[in-house]
Amino acid sequence: MKAKILADRNKAIGPISERIYGSFIEHLGRAVYGGIYEPGHETADDMGFRQDVMKMIRELKVPIVRYPGGNFVSGYNWEDGTGPKEKRPKRMELAWMSVETNEVGIDEFQEWAKRAGTDVMMAVNLGTRGPEEARNLVEYCNSTTDTYYANLRRKNGFEEPFNIKVWCLGNEMDGPWQIGHKTAYEYARTACETAKVMKWVDPSIELVACGSSNVTMPTWGEWERTVLRECYNHVDYLSLHNYYGNRDNDTPAYLGQSLDMDRFITVTAGICDEIREELKSDKTLNLSFDEWNVWFHSNEQDKEIPKWQIAPPLLEDAYNLEDALVVGCLLITLLRHCDRVKMACLAQLVNVIAPIMTENGGKAWAQTIFYPFLDASVNGRGTALHTEVSCESYAAGDKDAIPYVESILVDNEDGTLTLFAVNRSLEDSCELELQLEGYEGFRPVQHRVLTGKDLKAVNTASDPEAVKPCELPVKEGAITLPAASWNMIRFSR
Numbered sequence: 001m002k003a004k005i006l007a008d009r010n011k012a013i014g015p016i017s018e019r020i021y022g023s024f025i026e027h028l029g030r031a032v033y034g035g036i037y038e039p040g041h042e043t044a045d046d047m048g049f050r051q052d053v054m055k056m057i058r059e060l061k062v063p064i065v066r067y068p069g070g071n072f073v074s075g076y077n078w079e080d081g082t083g084p085k086e087k088r089p090k091r092m093e094l095a096w097m098s099v100e101t102n103e104v105g106i107d108e109f110q111e112w113a114k115r116a117g118t119d120v121m122m123a124v125n126l127g128t129r130g131p132e133e134a135r136n137l138v139e140y141c142n143s144t145t146d147t148y149y150a151n152l153r154r155k156n157g158f159e160e161p162f163n164i165k166v167w168c169l170g171n172e173m174d175g176p177w178q179i180g181h182k183t184a185y186e187y188a189r190t191a192c193e194t195a196k197v198m199k200w201v202d203p204s205i206e207l208v209a210c211g212s213s214n215v216t217m218p219t220w221g222e223w224e225r226t227v228l229r230e231c232y233n234h235v236d237y238l239s240l241h242n243y244y245g246n247r248d249n250d251t252p253a254y255l256g257q258s259l260d261m262d263r264f265i266t267v268t269a270g271i272c273d274e275i276r277e278e279l280k281s282d283k284t285l286n287l288s289f290d291e292w293n294v295w296f297h298s299n300e301q302d303k304e305i306p307k308w309q310i311a312p313p314l315l316e317d318a319y320n321l322e323d324a325l326v327v328g329c330l331l332i333t334l335l336r337h338c339d340r341v342k343m344a345c346l347a348q349l350v351n352v353i354a355p356i357m358t359e360n361g362g363k364a365w366a367q368t369i370f371y372p373f374l375d376a377s378v379n380g381r382g383t384a385l386h387t388e389v390s391c392e393s394y395a396a397g398d399k400d401a402i403p404y405v406e407s408i409l410v411d412n413e414d415g416t417l418t419l420f421a422v423n424r425s426l427e428d429s430c431e432l433e434l435q436l437e438g439y440e441g442f443r444p445v446q447h448r449v450l451t452g453k454d455l456k457a458v459n460t461a462s463d464p465e466a467v468k469p470c471e472l473p474v475k476e477g478a479i480t481l482p483a484a485s486w487n488m489i490r491f492s493r
C-alpha cells in the first residue's frame with residue numbers, strides 16, 4: 001500500500017500547548033496508594049513517594065497532573081488531606097466504594113508534583129460542596145494574605161503558596177453516577193458563582209467548566225449550551241471526557257474510534273463559538289480534553305472486587321498493542337486540534353487505566369500505551385502543521401471510510417521535524433511519499449516504531465518488555481510504515 005503525505009511550512013494549525021500532554025491521578029484504586037506513594041517500598045523517598053514510578057513519569061515529561069478526581073472529588077473534603085497525618089479521618093468513599101485513609105492530600109501531592117517536575121491541575125468538589133469550600137481551598141493553596149486558610153497552610157508547614165494555576169469546577173456533573181449530579185442549569189449557576197469567588201481570591205487562576213462526560217450522553221450539546229450561557233465570561237476552558245474500547249473485538253473498527261474523538265472536538269468547539277456569537281463576546285473559549293484513554297478491559301473484573309477496601313486494584317486495564325495504536329491515533333487527533341485543545345489529560349497515570357503499572361512492594365513497568373505517549377510528549381512540541389494524507393480507506397463498524405494512515409507533522413522548537421503516523425492496516429505495510437514544502441534539505445534521521453505480530457500482546461511484571469518500540473534503519477525516499485504500527489520519524493537538515 002502507498003500513501004502520500006503533504007505538509008507545508010506556511011500552513012500551520014498552530015502552536016502546540018505543552019499542556020496537551022497532561023495526565024491524571026485520582027484517589028481511586030492503587031493510583032495514589034501503591035502507585036505514586038508507598039512508604040516502605042525500597043525506592044520510597046523521605047515522603048514515601050516511589051522513585052521508580054517518579055523516574056518513569058519524569059521520562060514522560062508530563063507538564064500537568066489533574067488531582068484528586070474524577071468522581072472522587074465530588075464527595076471529597078479537601079481539609080481531610082491537610083495537617084498532621086495522625087489526625088486525618090478515614091472515610092467511606094462513595095464514588096469507588098473504597099476506604100480513603102487521607103494519608104495523601106494536597107499538602108503531599110503538591111510536593112510530589114514538584115519532585116515529579118509537573119504542575120497540579122486541581123479539581124474542586126461541586127457535588128456535595130460549593131463556592132465556600134472552593135474559595136477556601138484557593139486561599140489555602142495560593143494566598144499570601146494574613147487570613148485563616150493561608151495561615152492554616154503556614155501552620156501545616158508551608159510558608160510559600162502552592163501557586164496552583166489551573167482549576168476544574170467539579171467533575172462530570174452531567175452524569176447520574178456522580179455524587180451530587182446536577183441538571184445543566186443547576187450546575188451552570190453553581191459553577192458560575194464558584195468561578196467568581198475563586199477568581200476573586202486569586203485572579204490569576206484559569207478555570208475549566210464541565211462539559212459532557214462522553215459523547216453519548218443524552219444531554220450532550222444542550223448541556224454545553226446551558227453551562228456556557230451562564231459561565232462563558234467566568235471560565236477559560238470547557239472540558240471534554242471520553243474513553244474508547246474494543247468491546248466487540250472488532251479491531252479494524254476499534255482503530256477507527258479516533259474519528260469519534262475528532263468529531264466530538266469539532267462539534268464542541270462549534271458550540272463554544274455559537275455561544276460566543278450569542279453573547280457577542282470577543283473571547284474564544286478553549287477546550288480541555290481532561291480525561292481520555294482506552295478503558296474497557298477491567299470492566300468485568302472490577303465487579304468482583306469487594307467494597308470498602310483501602311486501595312483495591314480497580315480499573316487495572318492491561319493494555320495490548322492494538323490499544324497503543326488507538327492511543328497513537330488519539331494523540332494525533334489532539335495534535336490536529338491544537339488550535340482549540342489547549343489542555344488534555346491521559347487518564348490516568350499509574351495503575352488506574354494507566355501507562356505505568358506497579359506491584360505493591362515490587363516492580364514498576366511500562367504498559368504498551370506508554371510508548372506513543374512518550375514519543376508524542378517528548379517530540380511533539382512546537383507547531384503542528386496541516387498534514388494532508390492521501391491514502392486508501394476502509395469500512396468498519398459504524399464508519400464507511402476510515403483512512404488507513406493517520407498522521408501529523410510537527411515543526412519542533414529546535415529546528416527539527418517530527419512525523420507521527422499510525423498504519424491501521426492489519427495486513428499491509430505502507431510506503432510513504434513525503435512532500436514537505438518549505439523544508440528543503442531535511443532528511444530522515446530516526447524511525448522509531450511500535451509494532452508486533454500479536455495485537456493482543458501485553459507487558460507484565462514478569463515480561464515487562466513483550467511490547468516495546470524498536471528503531472528501523474532510515475533511508476531517504478524510502479519510509480515504510482509496517483502493518484499495524486505506531487511510528488515516529490524525525491527529520492533534520
Ligand code: AHR
Nearest residue numbers: 026070071072171172347
Ligand atoms: O478516570 C476514571 C473515572 O472516569 C473518573 O473518576 C471519572 O471522571 C470518569 O468517569
